[in-house]
Amino acid sequence: xxxxxxxxxxxxxxxxxxxxxxxxxxxxxxxxxxxxxxxxxxxxxxxxxxxxxxxxxxxxxxxxxxxxxxxxxxxxxxxxxxxxxxxxxxxxxxxxxxxxxxxxxxxxxxxxxxxxxxxxxxxxxxxxxxxxxxxxxxxxxxxxxxxxxxxxxxxxxxxxxxxxxxxxxxxxxxxxxxxxxxxxxxxxxxxxxxxxxxxxxxxxxxxxxxxxxxxxxxxxxxxxxxxxxxxxxxxxxxxxxxxxxxxxxxxxxxxxxxxxxxxxxxxxxxxxxxxxxxxxxxxxxxxxxxxxxxxxxxxxxxxxxxxxxxxxxxxxxxxxxxxxxxxxxxxxxxxxxxxxxxxxxxxxxxxxxxxxxxxxxxxxxxxxxxxxxxxxxxxxxxxxxxxxxxxxxxxxxxxxxxxxxxxxxxxxxxxxxxxxxxxxx
Amino acid sequence: xxxxxxxxxxxxxxxxxxxxxxxxxxxxxxxxxxxxxxxxxxxxxxxxxxxxxxxxxxxxxxxxxxxxxxxxxxxxxxxxxxxxxxxxxxxxxxxxxxxxxxxxxxxxxxxxxxxxxxxxxxxxxxxxxxxxxxxxxxxxxxxxxxxxxxxxxxxxxxxxxxxxxxxxxxxxxxxxxxxxxxxxxxxxxxxxxxxxxxxxxxxxxxxxxxxxxxxxxxxxxxxxxxxxxxxxxxxxxxxxxxxxxxxxxxxxxxxxxxxxxxxxxxxxxxxxxxxxxxxxxxxxxxxxxxxxxxxxxxxxxxxxxxxxxxxxxxxxxxxxxxxxxxxxxxxxxxxxxxxxxxxxxxxxxxxxxxxxxxxxxxxxxxxxxxxxxxxxxxxxxxxxxxxxxxxxxxxxxxxxxxxxxxxxxxxxxxxxxxxxxxxxx
Numbered sequence: 001x002x003x004x005x006x007x008x009x010x011x012x013x014x015x016x017x018x019x020x021x022x023x024x025x026x027x028x029x030x031x032x033x034x035x036x037x038x039x040x041x042x043x044x045x046x047x048x049x050x051x052x053x054x055x056x057x058x059x060x061x062x063x064x065x066x067x068x069x070x071x072x073x074x075x076x077x078x079x080x081x082x083x084x085x086x087x088x089x090x091x092x093x094x095x096x097x098x099x100x101x102x103x104x105x106x107x108x109x110x111x112x113x114x115x116x117x118x119x120x121x122x123x124x125x126x127x128x129x130x131x132x133x134x135x136x137x138x139x140x141x142x143x144x145x146x147x148x149x150x151x152x153x154x155x156x157x158x159x160x161x162x163x164x165x166x167x168x169x170x171x172x173x174x175x176x177x178x179x180x181x182x183x184x185x186x187x188x189x190x191x192x193x194x195x196x197x198x199x200x201x202x203x204x205x206x207x208x209x210x211x212x213x214x215x216x217x218x219x220x221x222x223x224x225x226x227x228x229x230x231x232x233x234x235x236x237x238x239x240x241x242x243x244x245x246x247x248x249x250x251x252x253x254x255x256x257x258x259x260x261x262x263x264x265x266x267x268x269x270x271x272x273x274x275x276x277x278x279x280x281x282x283x284x285x286x287x288x289x290x291x292x293x294x295x296x297x298x299x300x301x302x303x304x305x306x307x308x309x310x311x312x313x314x315x316x317x318x319x320x321x322x323x324x325x326x327x328x329x330x331x332x333x334x335x336x337x338x339x340x341x342x343x344x345x346x347x348x349x350x351x352x353x354x355x356x357x358x359x360x361x362x363x364x365x366x367x368x369x370x371x372x373x374x375x376x377x378x379x380x381x382x383x384x385x386x387x388x389x390x391x392x393x394x395x396x397x398x399x400x401x402x403x404x405x406x407x408x409x410x411x412x413x414x415x416x417x418x419x420x421x422x423x424x425x
Numbered sequence: 426x427x428x429x430x431x432x433x434x435x436x437x438x439x440x441x442x443x444x445x446x447x448x449x450x451x452x453x454x455x456x457x458x459x460x461x462x463x464x465x466x467x468x469x470x471x472x473x474x475x476x477x478x479x480x481x482x483x484x485x486x487x488x489x490x491x492x493x494x495x496x497x498x499x500x501x502x503x504x505x506x507x508x509x510x511x512x513x514x515x516x517x518x519x520x521x522x523x524x525x526x527x528x529x530x531x532x533x534x535x536x537x538x539x540x541x542x543x544x545x546x547x548x549x550x551x552x553x554x555x556x557x558x559x560x561x562x563x564x565x566x567x568x569x570x571x572x573x574x575x576x577x578x579x580x581x582x583x584x585x586x587x588x589x590x591x592x593x594x595x596x597x598x599x600x601x602x603x604x605x606x607x608x609x610x611x612x613x614x615x616x617x618x619x620x621x622x623x624x625x626x627x628x629x630x631x632x633x634x635x636x637x638x639x640x641x642x643x644x645x646x647x648x649x650x651x652x653x654x655x656x657x658x659x660x661x662x663x664x665x666x667x668x669x670x671x672x673x674x675x676x677x678x679x680x681x682x683x684x685x686x687x688x689x690x691x692x693x694x695x696x697x698x699x700x701x702x703x704x705x706x707x708x709x710x711x712x713x714x715x716x717x718x719x720x721x722x723x724x725x726x727x728x729x730x731x732x733x734x735x736x737x738x739x740x741x742x743x744x745x746x747x748x749x750x751x752x753x754x755x756x757x758x759x760x761x762x763x764x765x766x767x768x769x770x771x772x773x774x775x776x777x778x779x780x781x782x783x784x785x786x787x788x789x790x791x792x793x794x795x796x797x798x799x800x801x802x803x804x805x806x807x808x809x810x811x812x813x814x815x816x817x818x819x820x821x822x823x824x825x826x827x828x829x830x831x832x833x834x835x836x837x838x839x840x841x842x843x844x845x846x847x848x849x850x
Binding site for chain 2: 024025026027028029031032033035036073074075076077080081083084086087091092093094095121122123124125126272350380383386388389
């Protein structure tokens, strides 16, 4: 069951889907040549927003959780894609150590880890779970419900190798986004570490990602002759912010005003009557903390104490000093009156599926990945790799194909972003 | 619904499945290293026989038909695998020409061609169908039923390129096994031709394939410490046969006697009480023509005219002069009293699914791929890449995983066989 779009699709989005579908051979050829030059991340998830006139990525996660929300029918796709990833990145690997986040009480997250471990085991790897929980000195078995459990084991450093007491893996796969920095245990190890350390939120910046996405979206838009704005949200950034000390508010106010006026021009061009808005979020970090929706520059001038506190700190207590101001994209997808946001999952350069975050208590202009958010995952009913040239552009397989194309653009941007970081630019 | 094995599995096969399952990491690691050194064929299907004590490939097809018999749910797996194949073999391809057999009246075969074209289109290739039908001078639209049709177009040669009048493809994919030899049109062309010409039955020999399989099965059996006979049928070959002139019968008789006595020893070793048998078939060619089941060497001495005629000629009227004598493997899989034979499909080095040939009118010791054979295809209900370490070795996903492993061994043998042919050995 695909969330029903509340807007009739007769405007730009239907055109976009039509153009993408018609250009499939050119698009896939282009992607092949891009992946020839750039290495895809091991795995990626991309949050998309579909406003009925615009389809754009709003966040790209290089340590995706949520594998438990994927349609179980498509797990073989994930296994096959993981086989390709394993072949490329660590052809000699037989033993892998999966290192998750330290949330031992989030059963949904633990189910994600279990699902991921299961996919990797089905590629023929031996997989055990190594934990970064401080002071964990014995294996910890966590109950996942339904008779399943997950065994976290203390990690051990041995010279330049890391592993478990009786387990020396060839590769380490992080499902921990390193928001709190790189643990000593993982520094300067000789084994393959996936994704590389520079993908962690201790150094990664959303503004760098979206700068790379600008380049990708421009090239792609030229390829299929569309306005890049249709797939690319405007953004700006401010650094040196101190929300609690009210430093940097003028940069914020100015960038918000500038973005809103640029969006307003585009809305006029396309005859869109909704009010433009922007999202302000921490430039580093994830988990939807430190996020606000703004429709008027004045709003950032008058932040009250509660708002300032909310914006000042993200995951692991990190202080926010750099923010990204991103064009807000309305979510016009809904199911049973609840708003829905698609999340697309990839392993290596393959789209393996996705799901909708369906949230009843949130508006069409709000972030749906927020702390304490209780979304209902709704797995995509078809995978994203089966476009049907003979069906309507907005038919289910074709809509998901379009989602897969835009998500792959964001993944390509992440590849460029990581390359730039390795070059130290 | 998996065909129900009529024998209780407590003997060697259950052991084999258990050993394969336990060795999954070693097996997948070994396959990764093999595919690092050897290129997988573009696509392959392998006929397996499961006797309850032995699981072995009996035929390896490099121009597989029957894609229409696969479970539609797994088509995304085929699309993803085809993407890998296309990336590797013709990364620059946007336009592909698919060249099928000339059977315009076999609707099942045409549905296979349509399904294959659809899979390839979903990888983002432009695909048209070029026909080798002599004297075809205009496009021919063939009805597939259900409102579907297939457009065959006359092929055109232009210097060293081949294509359609208004279509210059980058690559040609043969779904025509070249039993009748290589058409002038396809000789010495500059485009990529897949599979290579040496995969055609005009030069390929089953005995070369099974000689390569001997090497693969020996290495694999050492890897997981099993008796290679459990996955490898004995075989021998005779050349210079003329069935109609009764030439070469003594070679046949001697090889049959020799094989039967070797099989008998193995049957004694494993306590198997069924009578051994061998299959005699043309060393070149497919489609199950020119095949007979023999349980006594005397049978090949006393061939009557009808049997001699049947053995003398295969597809496209080719005279049979070389035969392979292969250990017969009982089929002990059945469903509703009908015997069943699994066929496993692969694209690049990935198993993408399979189906059972279910045949009510044939015995457990007969070839199920025979002319005029009306089998009922029964798609595998799970793909072959999701072994479950926590389930029984003979549970559905694990049985199919085992099938996928043995089929991949046969595919690897085909890779070695093609390499040998290129080297001219």
